[in-house]
Amino acid sequence: MPLDPKRTVRDLKELRELSSDTNGAQRVAWTDTWLSAREWFQTKLTGLPVEFHQDAAGNNWFTVHGRSPEALLLGGHLDSVPNGGWLDGSLGVLASLEVLRRMVDEFSGEPPVTIRLVDWADEEGARFGRSLFGSSAFAGTHSIEADRSRTDKDGIRLEDAVRRCEIEIERIGEASRERENACAYLELHIEQGPVLERMELPLAAVLGTKGVERHTVTFFGQEAHSGSTPMSVRRDALAAAAKLALEIRPIAVRHKDAVCTMGSVKTFPGIVTAVVGRCEATLDQRDLDPGVLDAMHREAIEASERFAREERCTVEWSRIWNIEPVPFHSELIGLCRDAIREVAGEAPALPSGPLHDAAEVSRAGIPTVMMFVQSLGGISHNKIEDTKEEYIELSVAALDRLATKTARWIQDGGE
Numbered sequence: 572m573p574l575d576p577k578r579t580v581r582d583l584k585e586l587r588e589l590s591s592d593t594n595g596a597q598r599v600a601w602t603d604t605w606l607s608a609r610e611w612f613q614t615k616l617t618g619l620p621v622e623f624h625q626d627a628a629g630n631n632w633f634t635v636h637g638r639s640p641e642a643l644l645l646g647g648h649l650d651s652v653p654n655g656g657w658l659d660g661s662l663g664v665l666a667s668l669e670v671l672r673r674m675v676d677e678f679s680g681e682p683p684v685t686i687r688l689v690d691w692a693d694e695e696g697a698r699f700g701r702s703l704f705g706s707s708a709f710a711g712t713h714s715i716e717a718d719r720s721r722t723d724k725d726g727i728r729l730e731d732a733v734r735r736c737e738i739e740i741e742r743i744g745e746a747s748r749e750r751e752n753a754c755a756y757l758e759l760h761i762e763q764g765p766v767l768e769r770m771e772l773p774l775a776a777v778l779g780t781k782g783v784e785r786h787t788v789t790f791f792g793q794e795a796h797s798g799s800t801p802m803s804v805r806r807d808a809l810a811a812a813a814k815l816a817l818e819i820r821p822i823a824v825r826h827k828d829a830v831c832t833m834g835s836v837k838t839f840p841g842i843v844t845a846v847v848g849r850c851e852a853t854l855d856q857r858d859l860d861p862g863v864l865d866a867m868h869r870e871a872i873e874a875s876e877r878f879a880r881e882e883r884c885t886v887e888w889s890r891i892w893n894i895e896p897v898p899f900h901s902e903l904i905g906l907c908r909d910a911i912r913e914v915a916g917e918a919p920a921l922p923s924g925p926l927h928d929a930a931e932v933s934r935a936g937i938p939t940v941m942m943f944v945q946s947l948g949g950i951s952h953n954k955i956e957d958t959k960e961e962y963i964e965l966s967v968a969a970l971d972r973l974a975t976k977t978a979r980w981i982q983d984g985g986e
């Protein structure tokens with residue numbers, strides 16, 4: 572059977588039918604709906620010369636042995652957020668299936684290199700707040716200690732939820748065995764943002780995932796009565812925070828693809844009759860270049876100190892979380908752009924704001940690249956998430972070409 576991208580669209584709709592309700596996709600990891608989606612996926616592989624096993628972290632692996640043990644990995648994640656979209660994660664899995672079918676057909680069951688399709692476990696972290704669960708265990712970047720203490724909103728422990736799916740939390744690190752012979756990893760995903768739609772282009776190669784610096788910025792002023800305190804003597808912590816909220820825009824704009832967000836502001840005492848004595852804001856800064864990330868962080872600190880002085884306040888910073896940028900493999904980015912050019916003409920390259928399993932695979936030292944397909948309205952993690960069917964089909968065709976090029980690159984000794 573030659574490649575049939577329309578079949579991928581049909582498969583995606585079948586999965587949507589099976590695992591969504593009126594509020595959207597409900598394939599939250601470790602739930603019955605997720606397990607039945609995974610069972611459904613297994614039935615899609617019946618008749619193909621595929622070896623199946625689940626690794627110690629719950630990632631599902633489907634292997635077609637090639638003439639060489641060197642392996643090309645393709646994948647995505649079948650899990651979704653609650654009330655999620657029909658394409659996030661599942662497009663990567665079902666497009667990879669179509670590529671697998673085509674390769675099995677073309678090479679009579681034995682492609683030149685081994686092809687492994689992976690369905691990562693719990694990419695979203697929607698229930699326990701731990702994203703990239705399976706891929707981080709594969710990469711060896713997980714922490715069993717931190718994972719053991721996680722609970723969902725009903726108090727159920729992650730440890731118990733995964734045990735129900737036959738995963739022992741102590742042993743998830745054994746998923747790193749799957750790295751053996753892994754020579755490259757490819758992942759197709761919806762963009763989940765508005766950039767490609769604004770460019771009026773269907774596909775892009777992904778340069779890497781942006782690093783994140785996430786901090787709490789607390790301004791301290793003086794609580795005072797809102798009626799008796801003249802404007803000239805106030806020490807208003809909210810005023811200083813508000814100036815910073817506006818200043819992060821020029822800070823981000825100075826750097827091409829950077830973004831800065833003040834997503835939460837809390838005021839104390841937080842009543843209508845008091846000048847704000849303390850204001851806690853959060854700042855999330857992202858960029859693909861570690862130097863830019865560093866510069867933006869310093870610029871925001873400098874600005875916050877200036878605004879604190881202007882408002883006769885003080886400011887303190889504390890880090891909530893951070894992650895380094897993960898650049899993808901430059902030669903694979905080149906192959907990805909070639910593949911896109913062949914099916915769609917123009918081939919832009921973008922950084923990814925959201926994290927993906929591909930970042931963990933890349934951190935494990937395996938050459939990795941992702942491909943994005945346009946998202947309508949840039950909306951994701953929502954039931955209205957959508958992509959034009961003709962673009963879904965184009966993305967499957969482009970992934971297929973990228974897989975062929977990457978298999979050849981592996982055979983030629985690429986690393």
Ligand SMILES: [Zn+2]
Pocket residue numbers: 648659660694760
């Ligand atoms: Zn995803």
